[in-house]
Amino acid sequence: MTGVELSRRLPRAWRYAIADRVEFFTAAQWTEEFVAAAVADLVPVDHAVPVARTLLAEHPAPPLSIVDDLPVAADRNVLLSALEAHRTVQLLESKGSGTPPGIALPDVASIARMLDLTIPELEWFADHGQWLRHAGRPLRHYRVRRIAKPAGGVRVIEAPKPRLAEAQRRILRRVLDDAGAHPAARGFRPGGSVLAYAAPHVGTRSVVRLDLHDCFPTVTAPRVRAAFRRLGHPAPVAAVLADLCTVATPGDELRGLDPWQAAALRGRHLPQGAPTSPALVNLVLRRLDARLTGLARSQGARYTRYGDDLAFSGALDSSLIAGVVPKIVASEGLSVNPRKTRIMRAGARQELAGVVVNARAQIPRGEYDDLRALLHNAARFGAASQNRDGHADFRAHVYGRIAWVAQGNEHRRERLLNLAARVYW
Numbered sequence: 001m002t003g004v005e006l007s008r009r010l011p012r013a014w015r016y017a018i019a020d021r022v023e024f025f026t027a028a029q030w031t032e033e034f035v036a037a038a039v040a041d042l043v044p045v046d047h048a049v050p051v052a053r054t055l056l057a058e059h060p061a062p063p064l065s066i067v068d069d070l071p072v073a074a075d076r077n078v079l080l081s082a083l084e085a086h087r088t089v090q091l092l093e094s095k096g097s098g099t100p101p102g103i104a105l106p107d108v109a110s111i112a113r114m115l116d117l118t119i120p121e122l123e124w125f126a127d128h129g130q131w132l133r134h135a136g137r138p139l140r141h142y143r144v145r146r147i148a149k150p151a152g153g154v155r156v157i158e159a160p161k162p163r164l165a166e167a168q169r170r171i172l173r174r175v176l177d178d179a180g181a182h183p184a185a186r187g188f189r190p191g192g193s194v195l196a197y198a199a200p201h202v203g204t205r206s207v208v209r210l211d212l213h214d215c216f217p218t219v220t221a222p223r224v225r226a227a228f229r230r231l232g233h234p235a236p237v238a239a240v241l242a243d244l245c246t247v248a249t250p251g252d253e254l255r256g257l258d259p260w261q262a263a264a265l266r267g268r269h270l271p272q273g274a275p276t277s278p279a280l281v282n283l284v285l286r287r288l289d290a291r292l293t294g295l296a297r298s299q300g301a302r303y304t305r306y307g308d309d310l311a312f313s314g315a316l317d318s319s320l321i322a323g324v325v326p327k328i329v330a331s332e333g334l335s336v337n338p339r340k341t342r343i344m345r346a347g348a349r350q351e352l353a354g355v356v357v358n359a360r361a362q363i364p365r366g367e368y369d370d371l372r373a374l375l376h377n378a379a380r381f382g383a384a385s386q387n388r389d390g391h392a393d394f395r396a397h398v399y400g401r402i403a404w405v406a407q408g409n410e411h412r413r414e415r416l417l418n419l420a421a422r423v424y425w
Helices: 012-022 032-038 045-058 065-069 076-095 108-115 119-126 162-176 194-201 221-230 235-245 259-266 277-284 286-298 318-331 365-381 394-405 410-421
Strands: 142-148 154-160 206-211 302-306 309-313 342-345
Touching: 012 032, 012 045, 012 221, 032 045, 108 119, 108 162, 108 235, 119 162, 119 235, 154 162, 162 235, 162 277, 194 302, 194 309, 206 318, 221 235, 221 277, 277 286, 286 302, 286 309, 286 318, 309 318, 318 342, 365 394, 365 410, 394 410
Parallel strands: none
Antiparallel strands: 142 154, 206 309, 206 342, 302 309
């Protein structure tokens, strides 16, 4: 035992880091020895045991005591969420407490080896000085395009060029894929899908849908660095990884944009179009997910998130959810788009990310009917007659639509596939 005593409040950064590390611990891990080992790399070595002792004294029940306390007849969706969180703890145990998920990266040279780059190439792609913001387009690492949003405004897509894209895919596979997102995050993770996001809200008396405003641009480089640090990587490694995964949009690409959007894009941010960005959003928003899950439980509700879409269902007071969530989101440095907030009652259509959840989670009937008509006409008059948008691979496009429309309904899937089999492609 160490003789150090905690005579004053720990620094905020330490407290947040410790909370993130132990968030998914269950009764089996809620011991002084295990907690001390888990936080040993977050505090001075002689503080680890006193921190663990104080933490257990102030919180006798582990964060995931729900796993041990759920009755046999507990709600299936709550149980699944708890078990998913428990698997995150098992991952931590299997890799050893204090060890970063994925490949070990002790220094910057190890990043270069992982990405098969020289140190100068690594510096070039990281662009620490952001001088590529002022370089010509051929020298820049991203191609920028704009897509009009249905509700107005534009979405700025920043897609990395092939070599940087490959480096980011390696970071995703070897560093981020094993990093545990919060169980409420149902997109951009193994096993995640729109259906997994929408299904927990089926058949409830009310569904509240909210949208994070310009989520990717508002996730800044310091927040990304902090996410890599929470995974256990040293500060120099976290800084390089963050720079490889963020970009500052060149000034000539900001012309004509809304001033607020242009200001967000001017600084280093997560580019919408990079393979690493969705996984990093999940990591950065992990504390927000934990807070919103707590709010939902206090209201007897369920909460899930898919990217920047937030969903709550079954709340005792839906208006309270709609009013409090923006305040919690704002305290995390983000904002809710008030124009997209919806409270959907059971008597009206309840739709989340294009999935109707009134009676079962499935794509709206209209989309199914339209696709069925397209396949019927393609079988009668030829596939080319229905390719009105000029898709290069119309067959792949149609089968992609079948996969989307048939989600959650095996009868629809079989019928659409049978119709597609009759088409001469």
